[in-house]
Amino acid sequence: MTTHDEPALTPAGADPDDARSRAELAVLEQALHEHFTARTPPDLWPAVAAQLAAPRGLHPSSNSTRLRSLLGAALMLFGLAVVTTLLLWRPGADGNAPASVPQDPSATLPSDLAALQAELVATNEIQVQTRAVWSPELRRWATLPRHDLDALFQSPLHPALDADLVARIRAAIADAKPAPGVGGDGPLPTWSHHLHLFLPHKRALLLVRIGGDAPPLVGFASPAGPVLLQAPSFPFAEFELVATRTTEATVVAQGIVLGSGGFAAVPTTATRMRLFDVPSTAIGELARYPSLRQLDLTAAPAWHDAATLRALASSSLEALTVAPHRLDSAAFGALGQLHTLQELFLVEQHPVLHVMERHATTPAPSLDDAALRALGDLVALRELSLAGGRCTDAGLQALAALPIELLMLVDCDAVRGETLAALPHVRELTVRGGHLGQAAAQQLANLPKLQKLYLFEAAARMPLAPLATSRSLTSLTIAGPFARSELPQFVAATALRQLFLQPTPSFADDDLPLLHGLRQLTHLWLAGATPAQRVALRSALPNCQVGDELW
């Protein structure tokens, strides 16, 4: 043993008490603990696999549970991601609706090409995701995700590019320049693929359009919007192989049908389908899909007529999404004959876009009380979403016999909420807009199973104090100009555990004591709160998780 190997003791105060030293000692203490206790890291995979396989409270084949989960996920990102979502797309040349880019709250996009190039150097991994599919039959692009949060709950369709292709892309971007003469107010191209580069606190997104009848393009996402690039050495030909495979897999997994010929790309075992501009004459094709349970017709206007919808009655559909403004009264009558339906979404856009990102609703004049009465025979209906209708409380009352558990009302301005107690099975209710008054609040308080209530915009103006008497309400979300002075009343809401608030205007420091009595809360999200305000709330509510992060 040499002298220098012996651990000579030094005076306790001799070591500088700096961050590095403390960290090194923490590492040493862990190693000592492992040495003396023989406690070693376990094999986590069996437990991880079991947890992944366990149900997460979702019905695996259910569209509605997925949509509800998306709303929940969006709420988790409240104020961080969704509210600050960067809209990278102006309306595309093909007229597709604007799409947003999914946000990682802890990530920032590169501000310019130089920043992008620096980030490309730092990663060897790029994953590709199909965003739009070109239809030769329709001569247009079909944008696939209805909302970016969709990707959170989809099976992995995001293969990683191989190292050679990554290197070539990196080299091409290193030599790229911003394309001159673009970036004005004109329409931007539809991007067919996203190339994701994720780093712990940064991310970058390359945008590619490949396919169709125009030359391929490449760009990148910046905080100010997409930036088109001149990248003459970009390996479009090699990338196209991966892009094509990814697109084919995505079309199969999501049941994307583009035009009448699009059925050929979807296997007959499909359980879900989304139609794009499919003529109604092709309805006979559905007979080849005995397992089909979920159908989205919002991008297939021709399938909104009564005769076509009536023909769906021979299927075993459990979930149907249609654009209500395309339906007439006869069409609602046809919907009422689809007795196997468990979930009916009368919404033009994704619910999260409606309620969280405040997308406008197209008025649906035929969605009136008579239309709701026509749905009164859907005896299996558990979930119903209505957007833009003229229906009233009387129409909702006509649904009293149905086992509706999840109800969403978006811009149904004639609803006063005075008959909501007639729907005793409702456990989740989402309302955007409308004119809910004192009677509505009392009705909600008397709903025996109501657990989650989401109030957005005008709906947030309803009197809140009666809700505090609810014995079932566990989660309350309010976004809009609500009466903050009524919040202390919720001290009596003994079941309430989660409170998500996006007040308009934001809370001032003087408002915080309004929340101090709510000691039953386990989760509190206050959008717009400053770090100092969150610290103050944590101090006042020590048993409550005051949200400022994803978890």
Add this chain to the structure above:
Amino acid sequence: MPDVDRPPQNPTPPPAPPPASGAPFGAATVRAHQAAIWRYLRVLGANDDEADDLAQETFVVLLRTPFVAVADGALRAWLRTTARNLFLSHCRRRRRTPVELDAAAVDAACDACERDDDGAGHREALARCLETLPARHHELLDGVLHEDLPLTTLAAQRGLGLEALRSLLRRIKLALRDCVQRRLRP
């Protein structure tokens, strides 16, 4: 210290091959990183059971999150950040104040420990250094770390005041740290 008394120095499964393209994360990824993340959580202040739970949760988050970079260095950083966030949330829920450690300094210290052998060299160096420790110091560490005796008991057994015992322990740890660093120096 006789060899038979020492715990196995490399008990964790060997690193798995890199994940296949198109199926970025799975058992291989978990097993390649689980020991490092478990130890990282312990360094942050988690006890054994907490480290088990939070490391497991970290990988569940990973496997449920699309678009995480799979470059090894980036993935390790992502896992550490996720584990740290989960640990801090865990502390908040339990109204517990975690030991204040600089995240960058912890990362650097863990990197120095793990090197390219998952920390096996560090553990071996520590074992060698412990062999050179005076018996009374070794017994003291054993009392604290293995027998989990209260410091007051250990202080009384040695006729020391509590502060004097704490000071001695700190000096032992500093000496061991320096010894390990000397042994690991190229």
